Amino acid sequence: MTDRIEIIDADITTLGVDAIVNAANEALAPGGGVCGSIHRAAGPELAAACVRIGGCPTGESRITPGFALKAKHVIHTVGPVWGGGERGEGLQLASCYRTALRLAAEHDLASIAFPAISTGIYGFPPDRAALIAVRTVRETLPEVPSIERIVFCCFGPDSRGLHEAALAATETP
Numbered sequence: 001m002t003d004r005i006e007i008i009d010a011d012i013t014t015l016g017v018d019a020i021v022n023a024a025n026e027a028l029a030p031g032g033g034v035c036g037s038i039h040r041a042a043g044p045e046l047a048a049a050c051v052r053i054g055g056c057p058t059g060e061s062r063i064t065p066g067f068a069l070k071a072k073h074v075i076h077t078v079g080p081v082w083g084g085g086e087r088g089e090g091l092q093l094a095s096c097y098r099t100a101l102r103l104a105a106e107h108d109l110a111s112i113a114f115p116a117i118s119t120g121i122y123g124f125p126p127d128r129a130a131l132i133a134v135r136t137v138r139e140t141l142p143e144v145p146s147i148e149r150i151v152f153c154c155f156g157p158d159s160r161g162l163h164e165a166a167l168a169a170t171e172t173p
Contacts, residue, residue: 004141005134005150007167009160012153013041016070018109019063020153021100023117024076027055028062033120034155043068050076059095061103073109075100079118082125090132093118097136105144113151116159127162134166 012020012034022038025031028050030039039046049064053076056062061077077100080092096117104112114133118124130152137150154160 004148005137005152005167007152007154007160007163009154009157011037011155012113012115013037013069015113015151015153017111017113017149017151018071019073019075019104019107019112020066020069020071021061021112021114021117022074022076023115023120023122024050024056024078026057026078028053028076034115038069038074041069042066042074046074059092059099061096061099063103063107071113073104073107075103075112077117079122079124082118082123085128089118089124090128093124093129093132094136097133098140101137101140101144101147101150105146108146110147111149111151112147113153115153116155116163119159126159127165130159130162130166131169134163135170138170 023034045067053062056078058078063075066072077096079096080089119126119129152163
């Protein structure tokens with residue numbers, strides 16, 4: 001199953017995949033970090049499409065066209081704000097990955113790229129987030145056989161290393 005999973009260090013807005021995942025806010029408004037980068041690269045049509053959707057609760061995902069991006073679609077998912085780990089943040093983060101994968105499969109997409117959701121301004125500890133991300137993707141793979149390629153698009157070598165360690169730690173003998 002790991003042959004469907006890749007870990008790279010790149011700018012997610014440059015990837016030629018069926019969908020990139022946007023670490024969005026609940027209003028689906030242009031923000032900072034990866035969200036701001038995706039909105040700038042996609043053009044103003046993305047913000048207009050997000051307004052039409054009307055928002056997204058934490059842990060859920062929504063889909064729009066990719067507009068000026070190489071990616072055909074953007075899947076917007078709202079990760080949790082870290083509050084110490086006692087408010088269900090881990091379950092909410094896992095739900096982001098699960099719902100994004102299911103949405104991609106529902107739209108017959110074959111490839112999807114994820115950023116490290118919630119690890120920027122939302123403060124989720126990157127090591128815990130990487131483990132949740134990889135574990136959830138592995139657990140969800142049997143439900144989404146149409147998805148042939150899943151990319152963890154990391155921003156920097158530290159994030160890449162954490163995702164590679166999580167991938168190794170979740171491998172079954």
